[in-house]
Amino acid sequence: MWMASARFSLILWGLVRLLRHAARRHPAFAARLKERNLIAQIVARDEGVGRWYLLRDGRVESGPGRHPDADVTIAFKNAALGAQLLTPPINWLDQINAQKDFKLNVEGPEDLTNWFAQTIMQSQTAGWKFGTRLADGIVRYCNMTNGGPVFVYVKEGRIIRMTPIEFGKDDPAPWTIEARGMSFTPPRKTTLAPHGQNAKSIVYSPDRLLHPMKRVDFDPGGARNPQNRGKSAYVRISWQEALDLVAGEIKRMKRDFGPGAIACSHGSHHTWGNIGYYLSALYRFTNAVGMTRVHHNPDSWEGWYWGAVHHWGHTLRVGQSETYGTVEDCLQNCDMIVFWAADPETTSGSYGAQEGTVRRQWLKNAKLGIKVVHVDPYYNASAQFLPGKWLAPRPTTSVAMAMAIAYVWIKEDLYDRDYVGTHTVGFDVWKAYLLGESDGLAKTPEWQQRETGVPAKDVRALAREWGRKRVYLAPGGWGNGHGGACRNQTGIQWARVMVCLSAMQGLGKPGVNMGNLQWGCPLDFNFYFPGYADGGMSGDIENTAMPVELYQRMPQLPTLASSFQRIPRIWMPEAIIDGKAEGWPWVGKSIEHQFAKFSYPAPGHAPVRMLYKYGGSMLSTMNNTNRHVRMYQSSNLEFVVNQSIWFEGEAKFADVILPACTNFERADISEWAGLGGYGHHGQQQLNHRVIVFQAPAIAPLGESKSDYWIFTEICKRLGLANYFNEGMNELDWVKRLFDASDLPGAVTWKKFIRKGYHVVPAEKKHLRAPVAFRWFWEGRRKDVPEAHPLPSDYNGEYLRGLQTQSGKLEFECNSLKRFPDPERPPIVKYEPSWEGPASGALYEKFPLQLLTPHSKYSFHTQGDGKDSFLLNIPDHRVRIGNYYYWIIRMNTRDAADRNVKKHDLVKVYNDRGAVICAALPTQRLARGVCHGYESSAIYDPMGEPGMSVDRGGCLNLLTPERTQTKSTHSLAGANALVEIVLWNGRSEHVSEAFKVAAAEQELRRALRSAKLVPAK
Amino acid sequence: MKKWNIIIDVAECTNCNLCTLATMDEYVDNAWPGYAAPMPKHGHRWINILQNERGQTPMIDVAYLPTMCNHCDDAPCIKAAPEGTIRKRDDGIVIIDPIKAKGQKQLLDACPYGHIWWNEELELPQAWPFDAHLLDQGWLHTRGHQACPTGAMRAVKVEDAEMARLASAEGLEVIRPHLHTKPRVYYRNLWRFTQCFIGGSVAAEAAGALDCVEGARVRLFRDGAAIAETTSDNFGDFKFDRLSENSGRYRVEIEAAGRRARTLDVELGSSTYLGEIRI
DSSP: OOHHHHHHHHHHHHHHHHHHHHHHHHHHHHHHHHHOOOEEEEEETOOOOOEEEEEETTEEEESSOTTOOOOEEEEEHHHHHHHHHHSSOHHHHHHHHHTTTTHHHHSHHHHHHHHHHHHHHHHHHOOOOOOOOGGEEEEEEEEEEEEEEEEEEETTEEEEEEOOOOOHHHHHSOOOOOEEEEOOOSBBOOOHHHHHHHHHHHHTTTTBOSSSSTTTTTTTTSSOOOGTTTTTTTEOOHHHHHHHHHHHHHHHHHHHHOOOOEEEEEOOOSSSSSSIIIIIIIIIHHHHHEEEEEOOOOGHHIIIIIIHHHOOOOGGGOOOOOOHHHHHHHHHHHEEEEEEOOOEEEEEEEETTTHHHHHGGGOOGGGGGGGGEESSOOOHHEEEEHHOOOEEETTTOOHHHHHHHHHHHTTTOOHHHHHHHHHHHHHHHHHHHHTTTTSSSSOOHHHHHHHHHOOOOHHHHHHHHHHHHHHHEHHHHTTSSSSSGGGGGTTTHHHHEEEEEHHHHHHTTTTOOEESSSSOOOOSSOOOOGGGGOOTTOOOSSSSGGGGHHHHHEEEOOOOOOOOOEEEGGGGHHHTTTSSSOOOOOOOOSGGGGGOOOSSSOTOOOOOOOOEEEESSSHHHHSHHHHHHHHHOTTTTEEEEEEEEEEEEGGGOOOOEEEEEOOSSSSEEEEEOOOTBBBTTGGGGGGSSSEEEEEOOSSOSTTTTHHHHHHHHHHHHOOOHHHHHTTOOOHHHHHHHHHSSSSGTOOOOHHHHHHOOOOOOOOOGGGGGTTHHHHHHHTOOSSSSSOSOOOOGGSSSSTTOSSSSSSEEEOOOHHHHHSTTTTSSSSSSOOHHHHHHHHTTTHHHEEEEEEEOOSSSSSSBTTTTTTGGGGGTTTTTTEEETTTEEEEEEHHHHHHOOOTEEEEEEEEETTTTTEEEEEEEEEBBBBBBBEEEESOOOOOOOSSSSSSSSSOOOOOGGSSOSSSSSTTTOOTTTTEEEEEEEOOOOBOOOOGGGHHHHHEEEEHHHHHHSSOOOOO | EEEEEEEEEEEGGOOEEEEEEHHHHHHHHHHBBBTBBBOOOSOOSSSSEEEEEEETTEEEEEEEEEEOOOOTTTTTHHHOTTTTTTOTTTTTTTTOOOTTTTTTTTHHHTTSSSOOOETTTEEEOOOTTTTHHHHHTTOSSHHHHHHSSSEEEEEEEEEEHHHHHHHHHHHBBBSSGGGOOOSSEEESSSSHHHOEEEEEEEEEETTTTEEEETTOOEEEEEEEEEEEEEEEETEEEEEEEEEEOEEEEEEEEEOOSOOOEEEEEEEEOOOOOEEEOOO
């Protein structure tokens, strides 16, 4: 006991020396010490020993014992515990256990206690040196964008350039695949997506929010004028005022209305990083405060999650297949790849930059002998790059084409009967449907021609070639789902039929699999580094993938939201305006989770009256988004705060705007394409595993701050700061995550933060992950490195069989027999889209099918607008007059019929809204189809929002919000029926969502003109 | 003396624009004294990607052509400029002096490729300076080369004789060779941009169904002489490529076992897809 007290006292004495030393050596730390004047003490309650520290104007005085006027007290239960927890390296599990067991307490005003704790932490890190010093005073840092890792060159506090990373001599050699007498090795460098290379221009964008702001006609104590959201101007306010206002509203909501009254809505993506990411810092914040979750639909996987899972499981991967080893198998054994609504050259694998491009370029080597076929309504970028037959079904109809292929296989005995007999169930039921035995309609190539417009002869030719070759079927951008046709009205049917085609040809046999070389690289998957969906510092073991591994590796205070109220994202406007909504959950644990309907409001919960919005992407990424405009102008929303980097989209609909900084202005750590969770081993897309220390390259611009800082400051006002950040700085969490990964065994921290990146050596040839589904084909135990399905989801022996009830590929789905759903029958059937050529009067009125795929140049709204470099790319936007218009592509003859020529301004419209675009006539689309990317960052109504045309290019104003089926929370808005006319320059256009408002306005006008009401 | 050249493979360019973006990243808001004043954020395309769509739905293809200052050995801009305004370096690179060239808007007309751009704010003619400031610091490649994922754009430093050998061995061309400016930017597969095709899809009815005809013998005639021959693939598709635009009258003759031959006459303007041809 005496020893413990002495040791504790010695450590406390040492702390004074440490603080003074750090202040002497590091000006930034000296400045930090000047931020607060306070007296803090650290004591052991049992022995009564301790030490006080008086911080005044940057100087530190100290003395033994307790201080009568201490502002801050950190109390350990006893000296032994204090000595143990204060001795580096810090054991985080002991640290948080002491807090959970109330053996470590903090007393004092939250601002001071948290500041003091962070200051002590900062004294340890003040000497860390980031980056590589080059000539001319340039420092080269690293960072990570959504489009790949970058070297960031900084001179005199300004970013001068960003480049991809070219590996050095000390970096490991890449992998080599031997195939058909040749060797294939990727180059020793990283690639970038266009939006990654664009990053400098969005950091220094004139649209950056540089100060907190308040809407001019928003008075929290008086008139709030919600009807003016999206119209009114803003006035600059101080951080103090902004934070007090937000924290005050949070307290008022909870006190006056009860749990659930505050909702948080965030986009599906964020600036890259594991600490600052939305699944990390934001989730810890929202859980700590207690907010209603806006429950996301499975974004880009819709058809796979709601449809394909019933045939083959894979709920972990949102219904997509395992992909290990497929690059090697494809190059060695495959004869033909069928790209089906698959455009990896446009979508870059989401986060995979141009890594897949490098591999697909190998397909151009005629010696490999791998043929390529493209099925897509648009002659897409992948078809442009990889020559092959292009089949162009009308949007939403290719389900019929797939069925006709299966029909030919059955009729001409071109499928693997043995495999179907041993590895699948329910084939006879589907076969009877295809042959027309159950409904009197044979699904022949001629039948599909009426639906798709693709000649029957071409479908027969494809079916015959496919049936005789070893084929990789590549649906969607990732080659196993993701994007493509799964987001349209028949997306569920499409994903289902894709699995059925694979099952007929013997999925898992050499050369027979899903993929297009986008996933499946032979990397080392045993080296652990968490992905962003693993939850970072969120402490959230319910809504992130943290329980998989990170929670044990990086112990942290858990954060559990007390409220279980959820809003289904697709129905957010209805939830707010009408006060009710129903949704179906996206949960990766099992097939059956998707059947558990939930309702808003939740029992006993308050309806949402305050919205904490993170960024501004919804107007251009959700569907029929004039509904969202109406939602924002609803008086049901008493308060809207938006935390955003740029002044765009919904940020212009907030009452208070909190300016956040980019990932180039704060510290973080991450792996390229390290998704974790639903995108387990997303690094398979890459040619090299690259982990990066995201150094703060420059100071936050203006008064912008990191999300972490903003959350900390709000939490201080709620007494939650020490809970939120555990007394740590953002940088400390970065180090904590480094320590939690396998990195410390491979590189020292000091070297890592200077060099900025680490390349994980490629896997040794004999240790490479096995090929996906090979175990299934061979009837072995599952041996690919993914811990899924859950042990209880096997029907017999662990690791034997798929996640389905039968353990086999199910043509007739047992899960859909257990959950009868007329729109999702147990076998997949073709039901034409409710917004397409079969829509009768609607189709007559709006005869063009609009495709709205993900953009090639921007990453959703990221990179677009913001006066960025991307505006200069003529296939992205084109400058007409003084404005950069979004591009709408249309068939040359459709354009001529409408007297539309290249770069004419046209109005693309339907009942939901109208968007002004620049026309681009092309042969890349069949007649009756037009194409414009979704996710313009600019929403720019030319008059009243909702009552005028948008010239920003927000095509999702026009797409249907209706879900694919009633019993799914599935986006169906990847296409819509529209008409296009030359724009006559008029700006008014009343959207469906605003019809009522418009009628009222008209009535008022009529009454006024009839002098029935006094004019003002 | 080794000199710099650019080699571009038209067939490998995906229009990703990374070269264009990397060049903007390098020059917008950055001054490189002696090499280049800052590039305006908008309005200039120092690397400009042109595109060419050939054919008709569904037999089409699309090619992209990155263009830039050609760093001509016989540069018209140098001739048109006052002494010292534009200089040719020993390594082949042409630099417009960012100070001496001020105000000389007439230089824009001197470049037949349209690759001198007018900087309104600085009153300066500008062109892509081959990233010479980086090469002089020891960089091995240009930004465009570094950023290009497919190797479609490569900056190579070789002796002129070696470059001539490469050009002839690999069939490299320059754009608008008749101008005789001796460009240092070479293109592979330039025909994807400059030439055209005649294609079609052969089909035949049998047993009540229309099917694609694989293996049909298809010959292309000009002035009565067969100039090319191919066979249709399993979709019945055939294509004769690398024909000159507006090159006049052709005859396509299709023969397949057990079928009567078909002939079609084509007046070739630009790429032509003859559609479904029943035999």
